[in-house]
Amino acid sequence: MKDNVMTSLQPIKLSTLKTACKSCSLHDLCLPLGLDLSDIDRLNEIIKRRKPLQKGEYLFQNGNTFTSIYAVRSGSIKTYTESEQGDEQITGLYLPGEILGLDAIHNNQHPCSAIALETTSLCEIPFNILEELSEAVPGLYHQLFRIMSKEIASDEALLMLMAQKNAEERLAAFLINMSTRLKQRNFSETEFHLSMSRKDIGNYLGLTIETISRTFSRFQNDGLLTTQRKYVNILKLNELKAIAGIGRHAAENSADDSVAG
Amino acid sequence: MKDNVMTSLQPIKLSTLKTACKSCSLHDLCLPLGLDLSDIDRLNEIIKRRKPLQKGEYLFQNGNTFTSIYAVRSGSIKTYTESEQGDEQITGLYLPGEILGLDAIHNNQHPCSAIALETTSLCEIPFNILEELSEAVPGLYHQLFRIMSKEIASDEALLMLMAQKNAEERLAAFLINMSTRLKQRNFSETEFHLSMSRKDIGNYLGLTIETISRTFSRFQNDGLLTTQRKYVNILKLNELKAIAGIGRHAAENSADDSVAG
DNA sequence: CGCTCACTTGAAGCAAATCAATTAGTGTGG
DNA sequence: CCACACTAATTGATTTGCTTCAAGTGAGCG
Secondary structure, three states: OOOOOHHHOOOOOHHHOOOOHHHOOOOOOOOOOOOOHHHHHHHHHHOEEOOOEOOOOEEEOOOOEOOEEEEEEEOOEEEEEEOOOOOEEEEEEEOOOOEEOHHHHHHOEOOOEEEEOOOEEEEEEEHHHHHHHHHHOHHHHHHHHHHHHHHHHHHHHHHHHHHHOOHHHHHHHHHHHHHHHHHHOOOOOOEEEOOOOHHHHHHHHOOOHHHHHHHHHHHHHOOOEEEEOOEEEEOOHHHHHHHHOOOOOOHHHHHHHHOOO | OOOOOHHHOOOOOHHHOOOOHHHOOOOOOOOOOOOOHHHHHHHHHHOEEOOOEOOOOEEEOOOOEOOEEEEEEEOOEEEEEEOOOOOEEEEEEEOOOOEEOHHHHHHOEOOOEEEEOOOEEEEEEEHHHHHHHHHHOHHHHHHHHHHHHHHHHHHHHHHHHHHHOOHHHHHHHHHHHHHHHHHHOOOOOOEEEOOOOHHHHHHHHOOOHHHHHHHHHHHHHOOOEEEEOOEEEEOOHHHHHHHHOOOOOOHHHHHHHHOOO
16 A cells, blocks of 8 residues: 555644645635735635544534535545435545535535534635635635535436446546546545445445445456455556546546536 | 425426516526616516427537626526546536526636536626616626525535535535525525436535435434435434534524535 | 337346345454 | 454345336427
8 A cells, every 4th residue: 555545644733733725735726826925824814723523523503604615634524414215325535635615605604514524624714704705806716616516416426327327337437537536636646544434335325335335346356456455555546537427538527527626 | 295395396488588688587586686677678578488408408518708797597507627538527506596507707608518418598797788887777786796606605605514514514504505595586495406416416515416315315214204205205304404413593594504515 | 199218118138136044254361 | 462353345146226218108399
């Protein structure tokens, strides 16, 4: 296992807390994208850096009053909603550089719960202060729109997956999506550690744990990849992309939008 | 059939074009919500009122450059994405007072096509001008955030539906969602005309046309509703809500978020 | 009036869910 | 350190809800 897989991401140390947005390796994936240095400084001033969440700790829970949006620095977070009958549905998986909490703006209340899948450090951005700041930093609003718009587009892509794809296609699309997002973060695109369990993957893709397990086995028998619990090594990336329904040229761009969130 | 069903909505006449946001019956569902009168006037100045689309006409198509967002005045619009394999997936159904096109902001390109399901009139809001105006009208940005946030939340609710619900529950949730949204627009909540075909409903809910048809028949046999092609009369609203998985108290609020968009 | 298209209904097939049993890791306390 | 319990994952057998295939039916329209 290479040392650039996800679990090797360490929580930020106190000494590095001062190195903020400007020097953050994620700033070209995150909110400061496209802002100039002085604007990033102003953004940086309102961002709170929290102590890392341990695996299983909640960032917020369904119904909590909305105060802030959050950017993942390292680790990963899953969000899920719960129906009245109590069944859970995972709605999002957030990797470093991604922002969550945006679905809570419209009624000032989180419509989902967010939980750490592993040790995870985050930036907290109080939304009312962000709105104030945005009036002084014109590009900032546009960044927020961009991020929210992307989230809408990726939810729609996930809908497509759920409505039209079979188990193999769903899992392939999920893996290609992870691969693409990890690559953007300078991790390996073929070798990585899934922070989600089989159960979570199944829930996310609308399948059962058994189906996920069987599909992984089939991929492995077909020589497309090897797995060892949460560790995945993709051997035939292009074939997997083909199964996911992502053509050769479109792969780089559209994969990112296809199951993100 | 009452005269307040959806198809009876007429395209706005030229003489009424002057009655803008301020007097629009939809303004408390639409973008101007919460703005004061003078701000609504300024918003009104940038809004273009287009000549109505006829059934089957495109508002925009997948890949078109993003210039504007659109508010439905009357009629209805569906949006859909197309996979490389050519299968379509309907991602949204927009009723009067609802805003579409927000998923195009992040890369300046519409990721879906939008087509009129019936004669439909719209307000077009050029996005760059809206962004400029928003700097002068503080509440406007927040409105946009609210609307986008709501769209994210409703997509997530639809995901839940697709991943966890069976055919009956999906169709019931769809009907309850329509009912709730129509009620907010002062239409009957029990008697209405669906602008979507069975095929569209099936596609939207991830089911085949036959399953939709059979499920409608079952609902009818169970005395929950009567249908005559696209006309629906809900006889037992609460039982339908129960099937949709929407409890008595939660119905009014959460139904709105459950399958909207 | 006959054509088409949307919808309905029935029968058969199938992919994934469910049920069930086993194995492989993970953690805990003696 | 090992025995124990517990959870995660795999694999097999069976069931099932939806799809697919097929054959109508009926509304709308030139």
